[in-house]
Amino acid sequence: MEANRVYNFNPGPATLPLEVLKETQAELLNFSGSGMSIMEISHRSKEYDAVHNKAKADIKELMGLGDDYDVLFIQGGASLQFAMVPMNFAINGKKGNYVLSGSFASKAYKEAEIQGVGTVAASSKENDFRNVPKQGDLKIDPNAAYLHICYNNTIYGTEYHYIPDTNGIPLIADMSSDMLSRPLDFNKFSFIYAGAQKNLGPAGVTIVVARKSFIENSPENLPTMLRYNTYSKKNSLYNTPPAFCIYMVGKVAAWLKKQGGLSVLAERNAKKAALLYDAIDNSNGFYKGHAEKDSRSFMNVTFRLPTEELEAKFIAEAKEHKLCGVKGHRSVGGLRASIYNAMPYEGVKCLTDFMEQFRTANK
Structure with missing residues (x-):
């Protein structure tokens, strides 16, 4: 450990790879020969375009996903996703099913409940969230728009060690605190989101990894910035993205590849x-x-x-x-x-x- 560093066990914002921090420090004043910081260059420049697209490609490579998936970069944290998910998918009379396994899972359900489109498929609240509900505990509505789970529960220290079988219902997962920490069959998920500040980078960007067919038809009556197809159609560049945060996520993804x-x-x-x-x-x-x-x-x-x-x-x-x-x-x-x-x-x-x-x- 470096003399002036501590071991940082914070849950988020959290520790970042020292190698990544040093690389960032070295590039801070003159990124890619531009004479500017990554925080100063245009998000329409070829230098930033390379950063943006490499980060997307490395994330998909690490997850073993093909061209039928897209990676989106969205602001507002995972908390905004709690509201956007039901807005985009719990439509046409269908409701979202939620597994309540901790604080953030419950907050996601509350946002759907506010919209009148949330139902509970299982809960471990009565057990003080000491466990993740098992497959046999799940009561999934066969007409549900999706099943939403929080894959790792930061506050209570629990984590899924299986991928729920939804019998064809789209599976949505908040993976904010364990994203890219282990291999999974990510093809079983229709939609994954993660706030970067726990295991992927600094606060300020949320990564969404989704099946393209699942996000291509957002409801037209939603505001533009609350529609997932706005981000997919414009490569997450409809407005100015959090460029530095995406740059850091890209650095971490490259570091993960380098580790093996x-x-x-x-x-x-x-x-x-x-x-x-x-x-x-x-x-x-x-x-x-x-x-x-x-x-x-x-x-x-x-x-x-x-x-x-x-x-x-x-x-x-x-x-x-x-x-x-x-x-x-x-x-x-x-x-x-x-x-x-x-x-x-x-x-x-x-x-x-x-x-x-x-x-x-x-x-």
């Missing part, structure tokens, strides 16, 4: 998660994980200590050891370590070493 792709990242992420969960499970009850074991997230590890006072002490002392961002979400408290693609194994090892020291000193 999603299979390599999945092995690394599983190894990091196992190290941290072992520290929790082998603490004789001092640390208690929130998620049920078969729903544990590889990206966001949530746990509690015996008292809130000890949790506050843990957070303060962890920071002194250059372990930052381990405070749990304000709505649930506790501790959370986000161990995204860019978090090195060494960072997790430093955290688990500190956890053992803290346990020994405070048990």
